[in-house]
Amino acid sequence: MALALTASADFAIDKPAGEPCPNLKDDFRCGIHSRLRDGGFPGCTVYDCFGAGQKVTQVTYGGRDWRQAVDSGAQMFEVFSVVRLLHELLWYLTEALELAPPLHGELRRAIVDTERLTLGSPKSLADLDVLAHRARINDLLLRTSELVRAGVSDTPINHRGADLMGAKLRGADLRGADLRSAYLIAADLRQADLTAADLIGADLRDTDVRGADLARSIFLTQMQLNATRGDASTTLPHRLTRPPHWS
Template sequence: MSQQPEGRPDLRADCAQCAGLCCVALALTVSDDFAIDKPAGQPCPNLKHDFRCGIHARLEDGGFPGCSVYDCFGAGQKVTQVTFGGRDWRQAVDSGALMFEVFSVVRLLHELLWYLTEALALAPALRDDLQRALDDTERHTLGSPESLADLDVIVHRSRVNTLLLRTSATIRAGITPTPASRRGANLVGASLRGADLRGVDLRSACLTSADLRDADLTAADLIGADLRDTDLRGAHLGQAIFLTQPQLNASHGNSRTTLPPRLTCPPHWP
């Protein structure tokens, strides 16, 4: 039986087992999401000595709402505890830059593992191909720091994406009438309240601040869709495909919003 994403705790961030990698490895740019400019490789001034965030309980009020929607898909603890054997970038100053580079690679690989694990559960007809891709991706995540740094992760992602596109098409094929494709569409602020979006390809669509209240997104492909400030109150997302926790964390919903079992209601939703 295929393993559901909710049964894979390794694909969920465990900050207690990480050395604050996202707070150091990532670059920040002054914007609505971040109060400061910070180059990649420099620790955020809010990062404490124990690798915890000093303003975690008040990220939005402190000017860092972008941090509240970020998710590493478990890459942080994998790199800290497995790839580097429990060492942190302060202990291994000489390998800090390598650790940050590897973190970016493993983060992408773990996101692919999330999608592939979901795809296995949704498209049994493609099981063999999906399992091979998952096993290959998993193998890469367990490589040495040097092999991970040398991995052409963009090429690997492209191969996996081709398979995920086939998975999406297979799942959405049963929707009638044939739904339109809105892949990459600019839907900023769009009024889509109550819309029938079943099976619609919304890959990489920009839905920032769109009104999707009570919309039906059953079997809608949401890979890469920008859901920042999207109104999802009452939306039917229980069977949406390739939806992630970071996307939900960036949106607005309520108790009437139906979610896939692998995802949780963000704390800021009423």
């Protein structure tokens, strides 16, 4: 309901935000869940709300859903987008806590503050300047990244925000690389070494990571990984699971 779909390689249809997907059943389940990829909806198999949907429905709205409270539906969808971003920040902060002992105090405070915000009322969440909060957290995540990547490579690569769509990077030494928000759509990263590479916000749709070393890359999410093409020889961080569609 809450999300908009755009007809593309990821979704077979256009769907405005706030309108139900035609595949949504009365019991809130997906009518084509077992064949989403074959049915033209691979984007649905990639998506991850970081637990925000459960938080909003079960905690923020106490178990009510948009069908039971039609008048609050629009607000619920707005609140969901805020809580999803907060939960994504919590994912990164929790990982940063493992990576950067010198920043533990600041990271713990940021986690507490962010978790507190997720528990706010619907109105407080709808009114929250979540982008300002993200900017504050991003500064802390940047400092974490710099600590982790320092000294990993003699010639660290800065590809922050770079257009690397379809790039031929097979076997590349990307240790300690800054790949924040880089466009790596359909790039060839087979057998590449991404140790300590910062992948926060990188677009990895259809990226070929077969045989790539992702075990110690940083700020990689399950949603990003789900969008890639990998195999049994791809090494992963301990917090992520191998996507079922990989060969």
